Amino acid sequence: MTKNRTRRSIIVLVVLILLTIAAALVACVVGQVHATPHDVTNTILMSWGVKSDGTTPRIVTSTLWEVRFPRLVIALAVGAGLGCAGALLQGIFANPLAEPSIIGVSSGGAVFASGLLAIASLAGVERSYGFLKWGTALAAFIGALLTTLLVYSLSRVQGKTVVVNLILVGVAINAMAGGFVTLFSFIGGTMAQSQVVFWQLGSLASAGWSSAVITLIITVIGIVIACLCAPKMDLLALGENQARHLGVNVERFRLCVIILVAALVGVGVAFAGVIAFVGLIVPHAIRLIIGPQHKWLLPTSAFGGAFVLLVADTCARTIISTAELPIGMLTSLIGGPIFLLLLRRYKSVGTGGSK
Secondary structure, three states, rough: OHOOOOOOOOHHHHHHHHHHHHHHHHHHHHOOOOOHHHHHHHHHHHOOOOOOOOOHHHHHHHHHHHHHHHHHHHHHHHHHHHHHEEEEEHOOOOOOOOOOOOOOOHHHHHHHHHHHHHHHHOOOOOOOOOHHHHHHHHHHHHHHHHHHHHHHHHEEOOOOOHHHHHHHHHHHHHHHHHHHHHHHHHHHHHHHHHHHHHHHHHHOOOOOOOHHHHHHHHHHHHHHHHHHOOOHHHHHOOHHHHHHHHHOOOHHHHHHHHHHHHHHHHHHHHHHHHOOHHHHHHHHHHHHOOOOOOOHHHHHHHHHHHHHHHHHHHHHOOOOOOOOEEEEEHHHHHHHHHHHHHHHHHHHOOOOEEE
């Protein structure tokens, strides 16, 4: 049984990697400026200092290198981070309905980031490029961290996380966050208002190499750390008491995982806005296919999230030829009904909480 599950996990992981590579190639070639796989190869070789054969038009090279490649990188990084963060949240809360946007973690990050922008606008330093890139990322991380800690403390009753409490806390936090973000947009002026729309709808349109590299570095480090935490996540899944008997400092470990989730979600919110349901659907589907073992669940959820977000972003910018749809809108339209089905399923089996 264990060998079959391991084999299945490897197959699913390899398939997702291949699908992600295929989706990345499609994302590079489709769009208003048409490109071919040969153009993509030429542009990559030119970036490495290899002389081009001269068959790729300059406008295609410029579009690929300055627009599509950084957007591709940030889509893969944010999607992988959200997928991994969702799996981690579901593990530490012992609740399959936990997801960064549903429980308010993403909104908390957006509140702190928009608040910092409003302060920067009032102080007259909103045009500082370095301040915006690093300051908003740090603010989003702090907001996501504090929100996760708040959700964790309010949703637990007598040592277990209650589903109803988790959802209600998320609803309350999202409602308050929406109010604060709107307030900061009025305080901060025109620039803050445009950023508010960006965060609330979710978009990769402003992706550049600097934000892509920052997001990629933080996400890769976060996923590696998450995979190192996999054995303790499996022990925690047995229950808090069993995990303590097996040598796990449960509260300290949970705190470390919460900080990790905040980093993964915060960097995504800072550079891509609030993108809902990726962290819910992907880990849940992966768990149904390969089982709950985190050694395979975490990396597979990361690749699954990267694939889903990349496909969603490609659709968002190509469905309508003259406009770009907000990526958060697409994920919400698809993920919302799935979330309701999951909620109905766990309600029907009487899931009120888990240890």
